[in-house]
Amino acid sequence: MGDTLNSTDLMRGAPPPADRQVTLANWRLPPFNRWGFQNVRQILPTAPISRGGAAALPLAADRHPIDGIAFAGPDGGEWTVARMLAETWTDGLVVLRGGRVVAEHYDNGQRPETPHLVFSVSKSFTGALAGIAAGSGQLDPDAPVTRYIPEATGSAYGDCAVRHVLDMTVGTSFEESYLDPAGDYVRYRVATGWNPPGDPSWIADMRGFLLTLKRDRKPHGETFHYVSPNSDLLGWILERATGERLADLMSRALWSRLGAESDAEITVDRLGAARTAGGISVTLRDLARLGETMRRGGKAGNAQVIPAAWVADILGKGDRAAWARGEMAELLPGGSYRSQWYSLNNASGAFCAIGIHGQWIYVDPAAEVVIAKQSSQPLPVDDATDHLLLRGFDAIARALAG
């Protein structure tokens, strides 16, 4: 990986050389993403998700070498954790066992205090927040979406339930094509403010765009169909259900209660709508804290932050048949997706949150292990790397459980 630029080579100099400028037009493309993912707020408008004034929950050290842990890659080749980290564009990796820090690693200029974009792990934050709103009675997961968003009548969301949105089983023709230069996804990115303005006829705000999603012929609830706009809609539903702006809600109900050590942030569109599908940036250790809270059934310290029943529902109620029918079945054979979290449904009960370009929370309850990884992989989706990482994470958990 030595033939490319890293974050400390980019945006240096006043002005930076033209070929090392990170802008709204290139920030998610390699090599610009190496700086972009650590500096989202310098590219886009963002709302702060305050940690509030409480003390951070300490993460005590329990150091254990992990670099030499060996495992067989999906290609059958021999791998070590050190090689895995070196070859997967790692910006940061932290491993907790029983809530203590076994290993903590930074690269590419990232530091413990750097908020790093976690892309679709943001969905899992939002799924946890939905659980809190459900627990307080503000959100009914079984209600029709139109109870909260009457404007959704006539769209793909006009006849589905919040549950379908939570579990990514909405029947819609929307295609999540990250590399298609001309499809739905490009119009979506322009609407979210993540790409420069596009055709003037396009919808220029995110929620306006969500209402343009169309039904397809599949019944809701039958097939896992990964549609990021669903998770943005979930954020909108939460605002309507609670009456709070999303960033403020997440601060009050989740971030200020998690023991976070840093403020988080979320990108907002031109009307202030928070991109709950992918716009959250957090520090590495705070990412791990969310995983640890999930591992502990929703508890952070002594506080029940996320309802235990919601966490249990995520881990036990995923629909494997819907997953098997879906487009990502090959990633996690036998897996499921529930309330914006993935379950492996393996012997150790592992579950995870995944974001494009290499963002992960991986929890192995049997081993009491939580792994958080932030990366700047050049491609948004890279199946081979995903399979490699899943094997590596499992190897770390097995080694630490031993």
Place this chain on the structure above:
Amino acid sequence: MGDTLNSTDLMRGAPPPADRQVTLANWRLPPFNRWGFQNVRQILPTAPISRGGAAALPLAADRHPIDGIAFAGPDGGEWTVARMLAETWTDGLVVLRGGRVVAEHYDNGQRPETPHLVFSVSKSFTGALAGIAAGSGQLDPDAPVTRYIPEATGSAYGDCAVRHVLDMTVGTSFEESYLDPAGDYVRYRVATGWNPPGDPSWIADMRGFLLTLKRDRKPHGETFHYVSPNSDLLGWILERATGERLADLMSRALWSRLGAESDAEITVDRLGAARTAGGISVTLRDLARLGETMRRGGKAGNAQVIPAAWVADILGKGDRAAWARGEMAELLPGGSYRSQWYSLNNASGAFCAIGIHGQWIYVDPAAEVVIAKQSSQPLPVDDATDHLLLRGFDAIARALAG
């Protein structure tokens, strides 16, 4: 003032009603500025100015009622401080005496932890930072600008010194016309990213724009001429002189040493250039901390943060003749401007930092009083209000000195 919207009426609802949306197109206009000035990062890209990990310098309380302090307004009418605050779109006011909090007042939804845009008080932050760079030998205030910015050759800055930039005595035809819809200032605002994109032929980055400023016939150094781009250029000079990005430099050299209790932030343009002329947002108490540090000759706690000689130079070396020839002479008769700070040159040695729409740091050394005010006045410049506030601040200082 009850006939208008305040910050808590704006950007509520998902989406907010069309007439209550704050966007890049309206955020500095009333009533949208009432929300905009407290939420700049949700409108524009910003770089964080970290306070670092040190403890905040405590501001002990020494409460004293100020609301009833009476004074004669510039119109000859009777005023009280309470009426002054109520009628000048106050978002926050804090008064220190001997470094202790005499009074602290918030309105319009602002809170102690809210970063509020301080507009051209940002210049005074940058002037303090220039003093730190001068003290460390990295910046020579008497050097030609072209030593740091060779690209400035041929522009208004091609034959002037850093000192002229610091003191706003550059001879340039640039006109600071906040309300002119078609002049230099509009092109400047588009270049800084503060306005939506303009004519495609316009320069789309701030520093590119700075190089288009033209000389006029006035010799440099002779006449005070308020030109915000000078202060943006000063930020550029500091980046070149130190090799650090502006926000990182300000964090390391000033913000992390001032005892600040909150991170600050600064708007950045599409190439990451920090708007040192006006883009800093800070909390009210941290704004007062900068004033208190200046009052104490550059010391925060026991640390000499800004060189004492630089502060003394600001207070003693302002060119009153240049000021008297300039376009703001009527605001502070007998005043002066040095290194981005205003001096009143009155009996108590008062000096101040001023930003449009009602942002102030006012220091009265004789009374050991520091006043910080953040506001969302509807007009950028309002001479009558400025005169009123100057009288009110003086009245507060006199009352507390008594």
